[in-house]
Each structure stands twice: as C-alpha cells, then as structure tokens.
Amino acid sequence: MNVLSDAFVSSPVLDVQGLSKVFTGSSEQTPVLSGLNFQAWPGEFICITGQSGCGKSTLLKLLAGFIPPTAGRILFKGKSITGPGPDRCVVFQEDALFPWLTVAENIGFGLKGKALSAAEKQSRVNRFLDLVGLTEFKDYLPGEISGGMKQRVALARILVLSPEVLLMDEPFAALDARTREQMQNLLLSLWEQLKQTIIFVTHDVREAVTLSDRTMVMGRITGEAIITPIHLVPIPLERPRIQSSREFMELAAQINSPNK
Amino acid sequence: MYRILPWILPATALCGWGLASNLGWVPPYLLPSPGDILDTAGIYIFGTDGQGPYAGRFARDTLASLFRVGLGFGLATVCGLILGVWSGRVPAVARLLNTPVNGLRAVPGITWLPLAMVWFGIGLKTTVFLVALAAFFPIYLNAASGAAQVNPLLLQAGAMMGVDRIRGTFAILLPAAMPAIVTGLRLGLGISWAYLVLGELSGVPDGLGAVIMDARMLGRIDMIVVGIILIALMGQASDWLLKNALKFCFTSAARQI
Ligand SMILES: Nc1ncnc2c1ncn2[C@@H]1O[C@H](COP(=O)(O)OP(=O)(O)O)[C@@H](O)[C@H]1O
Ligand SMILES: [Mg+2]
Numbered sequence: 143m144n145v146l147s148d149a150f151v152s153s154p155v156l157d158v159q160g161l162s163k164v165f166t167g168s169s170e171q172t173p174v175l176s177g178l179n180f181q182a183w184p185g186e187f188i189c190i191t192g193q194s195g196c197g198k199s200t201l202l203k204l205l206a207g208f209i210p211p212t213a214g215r216i217l218f219k220g221k222s223i224t225g226p227g228p229d230r231c232v233v234f235q236e237d238a239l240f241p242w243l244t245v246a247e248n249i250g251f252g253l254k255g256k257a258l259s260a261a262e263k264q265s266r267v268n269r270f271l272d273l274v275g276l277t278e279f280k281d282y283l284p285g286e287i288s289g290g291m292k293q294r295v296a297l298a299r300i301l302v303l304s305p306e307v308l309l310m311d312e313p314f315a316a317l318d319a320r321t322r323e324q325m326q327n328l329l330l331s332l333w334e335q336l337k338q339t340i341i342f343v344t345h346d347v348r349e350a351v352t353l354s355d356r357t358m359v360m361g362r363i364t365g366e367a368i369i370t371p372i373h374l375v376p377i378p379l380e381r382p383r384i385q386s387s388r389e390f391m392e393l394a395a396q397i398n399s400p401n402k
Numbered sequence: 403m404y405r406i407l408p409w410i411l412p413a414t415a416l417c418g419w420g421l422a423s424n425l426g427w428v429p430p431y432l433l434p435s436p437g438d439i440l441d442t443a444g445i446y447i448f449g450t451d452g453q454g455p456y457a458g459r460f461a462r463d464t465l466a467s468l469f470r471v472g473l474g475f476g477l478a479t480v481c482g483l484i485l486g487v488w489s490g491r492v493p494a495v496a497r498l499l500n501t502p503v504n505g506l507r508a509v510p511g512i513t514w515l516p517l518a519m520v521w522f523g524i525g526l527k528t529t530v531f532l533v534a535l536a537a538f539f540p541i542y543l544n545a546a547s548g549a550a551q552v553n554p555l556l557l558q559a560g561a562m563m564g565v566d567r568i569r570g571t572f573a574i575l576l577p578a579a580m581p582a583i584v585t586g587l588r589l590g591l592g593i594s595w596a597y598l599v600l601g602e603l604s605g606v607p608d609g610l611g612a613v614i615m616d617a618r619m620l621g622r623i624d625m626i627v628v629g630i631i632l633i634a635l636m637g638q639a640s641d642w643l644l645k646n647a648l649k650f651c652f653t654s655a656a657r658q659i
Pocket of ligand 1: 164166167172174192194195196197198199200203354
C-alpha cells in the first residue's frame, strides 16, 4: 500500500476526543468514561472488549448519539455528533425489531421516508434479504423466527440504509455457538463487500480476535476521574483466522492481560 | 366436547327456565316462558303497528341507541387516546392528569345522572355524556400504560433509522401500544352499553333502555326480558365488530392480537 496516498485520503470516520460520561442520579454520580481518546478509520473493524460494567455499552450509545457526553466530543467525519442518525446505525444485543412488521417490512422500514421509487425500495429490500439469506422468510413475523435470524434482520434493516458506521453491542452474545460462528462469517463477508467502519462490542476475546483489525480493551475506572485506561491491540492476521493457530492464541492472551 | 363447552351453561339455564315455566313453578308475571319471550321478540322486531305498543319498534330503538353509544364512545375514544398516549409518554402530563382522573374514576358513574339531567336535560346529551364519561377511563388508562410500556429500544431504533417525531409516533409508538389500546377500547365499548341503558332509563322516548323502562311501567315483563337479551346481543356484536374493524384497519392490531 502506498503510504503517502493513504495518509492523504484518510481522515478518521470517528474521532473521540477527551470523552467523559458521568451518569447523574438523584443522589449519586456514576463516572463511567473519563478522558477517552481514539480514532476509527474508514473501513476499519474495531472490537471493544472489557469487563462487564466498564462502559462499553455507554460508549456505543454515545457514538450512536442516544446520550450526550458529559465532557469531550465525538467527531463523525469532522462534525460533532448531536443525535442519532442513519449514518451511524446500531445492532442491539436484544431483539429490537418491530414485532408487528414482517421480516421484509422491518428491513424496508428505514427506507419509508426516503425519496426513492417504490420499485427501487423493493429491490434494495430484496437485495439485503438475499445478502443475509432470509429471502424465504421474508413474510414471517419476528416472533416466528429464531434469534440468529432476528439478528440478521436487525443487520439487514440498517445495512439497507448504507450507514458509514455500524455500531454493534454484543449482537451475537445470546446465540448458540454454531449460530454465532455463522453470524461472524456472514458479518465478515458483508463487511468485505460493503466496507463500512464497524465498532463491535463483545466480551468474548476469541470473537474479537476473529473479527477485528484492532481490539480495544477497556479498563474500569476506580475512584473518580481517572483516565479510562484503554489498550488498542492490532490484530495483524490474515482472514479467515484459525482459532487454533499460535498467533491467534497469543493475541487472545495479550488482550486478556494487556498490561504484560 | 370442547367446542360445545361454552354453550352448556346457557343451554342448561334455558332448559331450566322452560321447565320452570311449564310446570308453573314461576308465575308468568314474574318470568314469562321462553316461548312467550320469543313471540314478543318476534313482534318487537318484525311486527306491524297493529300488534301492540312495541310492534316493529326494534329498528328505530336500536338505531337511536347505536347513535348514542357511537357518539359517546367516539368522544371517549378521541379524548381517551390522545390524553392517554400523551400522559403515557410525558411524565409531566401524567402528573398533571393522574390525580383528577383517579379522583373522578372513584366516583360511580351513576352519581353523575342527576347532575347530567340538570345540565343537559333528558335525552341525547345526557346519555352521550354518561357514555363518554364512563368509556373514557378504560380507554385512557390502557392507552397510557400501553404507551408507557413501549420498549424504548424500538423508539431508539427508529431514531437511528432517521425517523422523526411524528412518524415515530404513528409508525412505532402507536403500533407498539396497539394491544393495550385495543383492550382499552373493548372495555370502553362494553361499559358504553351499560351507561347507555342508564342514560335511557331517564325517560327518553326511544332506545333499547327506554323500551325496558317503558315496559316496566306497563308491567310487560316479557318485553323487559327481550330488551335485556337484545342489549346483551348488541354488546357482543359491537365488540366483535370493533375487534375485527381494528384488525382490518391496522396491521399492528391484526398481527399482535
Ligand atoms: N442510564 C444510566 N444511569 C446510571 N448509570 C448507568 C446508566 N447506564 C449505565 N450505567 C452504569 O454505567 C456503568 C457502565 O455500564 P455499561 O456501559 O452498560 O457497561 P458494559 O456495557 O461495559 O457492561 C455501569 O456501572 C452501569 O451501572
Ligand atoms: Mg453492555
């Protein structure tokens, strides 16, 4: 790759600068993130891991624009984020599909307000139904399909909007091992075709090493206003990655104890 | 066997009633026999003017009653849904409305009758007022709890897909609250019939409730029973109609109830 031209075209898609979040309850304050800095580059796949309660979901909600930061800012393509939008879409851990809409209608939901012809909308829906392998199930309701299929619908309904950033909060955590592996492969193949930037939260270190270009390990803040410790571990392995390979295991071990 | 289960009790009651009448256990001036009731109903529904005071009045009475129920229930639906959904979503509105609503709800509807008669006189307005007032509460309360319990993830999902407030309300909030809304509307319609009769007992010339009151004064027990049965049937029919109309009009109702 040409280093010069790379530096020329690339500016970060997401630029997190001194990001802090304190939840203010009626009686107490919960500091969750403090002075967090990192960048995500176009087409990059970043996984975020860390102990439960270290603020991974909070970070994702901040990136999505669901909640405002207490201090610092998040730039999306150079502009401060002010709220949620279809350029940064979230796949939630839980099922957040509209239960009264069929699979196809759920996927077409975000296109409703768009200035596209009905035929164009239909063909986009069909394309993404096909990409996630749910064409046969397009007329089913969310209550009638499995958890893995639901997450595929959740993925398709945002991919159809061509978001530049995909935010995924433990999207496969509730799935059984086989389905999870299928979903990982599906996600990787979609990402290779569509090249969005993906921020993917997982507590599963193997999943992080399997998927990401870089894995961000978040630490817990103890006491008040300590800079949120993070380690960014590059994963320089070719895909598809072999979980039993030595490099894979070494990287997993490094993520598990990043201070060593 | 399972299919006839719902009919066992009514059929037994009917047999017992017929038996009691035929064996003379109850005198006809307390409870006429099923056959007499059927005759009276026939004359009431299909009869012509010569056949007594109630002959052929069914259509007129039913239309009058339906009109009053429709107006009162419609009014309650409009107010109950708007205020209910609003208070379910906006805590300040809930705080503002909940105290007066709960206060008024504690007052039995029948106690409004004297006041309503003073305010609105005898007739349409009083009946519509009573029906609307009674139907408002279940509609309001169910809409409020339905709207409050909508999964916030659904609204967040909408926001991230670029859905604005108005579309969010009509394309996400209301469909998600639809099962609760339907429950409220059905309860409201049921109670509408109860308060219709109360309003019509106050002395209007037509309507199913008025017929019952009139029949009491003429000592026509058979006509009273016919009135009761017809109101029960109308209540059932209107509930069925409401449920299916909602299912027909809203996919969110069709697919969630
Ligand atoms: N809305 C909120 N109000 C108060 N505290 C919150 C809120 N959301 C999260 N927290 C707290 O912030 C911390 C981090 O939560 P979260 O981001 O969900 O962690 P993770 O996803 O890494 O498990 C937890 O201690 C949690 O209790
Ligand atoms: Mg979490």
